[in-house]
Amino acid sequence: MKMKKLTVLSALFVMTLFSCTKETATNEETPIAEVLEQAQGIERDCGYVDSNWPSTAKLSTTLTAAAGTSADATFLSGQNTAIKTFWRGATVAAPTFRFVNNGKDWNSTYNAISYSNGKIYFGEGIFKDAKSKDATNLINVMILAHEYGHQLQYAFNLPSKTESTVRSGELEADGMAGYYLRRGYGKTSFAQISTAYEFAASIGDKNTTSSGHHGLPAQRRSAVRLGFLLADASNPKLNAKDFDYNFFYYYEGVLAGTYRMAKPANIDEAIHSRIMLHMDELMRIKNGQMSDQEYFNLN
Numbered sequence: 001m002k003m004k005k006l007t008v009l010s011a012l013f014v015m016t017l018f019s020c021t022k023e024t025a026t027n028e029e030t031p032i033a034e035v036l037e038q039a040q041g042i043e044r045d046c047g048y049v050d051s052n053w054p055s056t057a058k059l060s061t062t063l064t065a066a067a068g069t070s071a072d073a074t075f076l077s078g079q080n081t082a083i084k085t086f087w088r089g090a091t092v093a094a095p096t097f098r099f100v101n102n103g104k105d106w107n108s109t110y111n112a113i114s115y116s117n118g119k120i121y122f123g124e125g126i127f128k129d130a131k132s133k134d135a136t137n138l139i140n141v142m143i144l145a146h147e148y149g150h151q152l153q154y155a156f157n158l159p160s161k162t163e164s165t166v167r168s169g170e171l172e173a174d175g176m177a178g179y180y181l182r183r184g185y186g187k188t189s190f191a192q193i194s195t196a197y198e199f200a201a202s203i204g205d206k207n208t209t210s211s212g213h214h215g216l217p218a219q220r221r222s223a224v225r226l227g228f229l230l231a232d233a234s235n236p237k238l239n240a241k242d243f244d245y246n247f248f249y250y251y252e253g254v255l256a257g258t259y260r261m262a263k264p265a266n267i268d269e270a271i272h273s274r275i276m277l278h279m280d281e282l283m284r285i286k287n288g289q290m291s292d293q294e295y296f297n298l299n
């Protein structure tokens with residue numbers, strides 16, 4: 001949804017006659033990876049970020065020492081470019097990437113947001129937690145790849161499938177993250193990225209009637225798994241629109257239980273035969289019938 005503006009003059013800036021408008025969100029936030037839209041593409045030079053973050057939060061290209069190292073910041077910023085280049089090539093600009101810090105109030109920055117005006121803001125709280133669960137920053141790469149998936153959705157008017165909640169777009173972004181981790185980041189076995197998938201599932205929610213519903217944990221797991229399968233090196237590389245077509249063709253079948261489908265003409269033969277081998281598996285993941293141990297040992 002578009003955000004309306006409310007004029008609030010920050011006391012801090014009254015003295016400098018620097019007027020800032022504070023944007024207010026009208027939607028309820030969920031803990032991570034929201035898709036939000038902003039009307040204007042201007043990065044604000046104010047003491048606050050926007051109303052999705054605490055009033056005391058600040059933007060930075062670096063991490064505070066308690067959240068991570070300069071190497072971490074350089075690494076993730078590099079991934080911001082690498083993920084863009086993987087999907088859209090060298091000539092398209094990478095999103096503006098910033099960390100959001102708010103001292104050591106980690107809960108208040110436990111979020112990452114992709115904006116329709118080409119910005120990705122990554123909270124220090126979620127960065128720190130993700131790094132603590134995988135010191136290689138694989139989980140942070142997955143979160144960033146998910147957020148870049150929203151940039152692709154803005155650019156190409158995706159997802160093609162819409163629902164009464166944001167679920168379809170969130171699951172597609174999970175799938176795009178799985179796709180990148182295998183095909184772009186080079187993690188060829190599922191076990192290599194199990195920490196990222198475990199994290200994706202952990203942030204699923206059960207608020208299926210809320211407009212902010214991101215997908216049940218098991219659905220998020222099956223979405224990243226499907227993205228990973230589509231990324232098999234033997235398959236042709238998909239652009240964002242083709243990924244969307246393939247993702248929802250198979251995911252619809254998984255969700256609806258109508259997965260023994262004839263192949264449409266515009267789906268690649270190699271992809272189809274390969275994905276069909278995994279449809280029962282995807283169904284079991286989506287239904288929550290697969291144990292963690294089995295899931296993490298998938299090929």
Ligand SMILES: [Zn+2]
Pocket residue numbers: 032033034035146147150170173
């Ligand atoms: Zn998201």
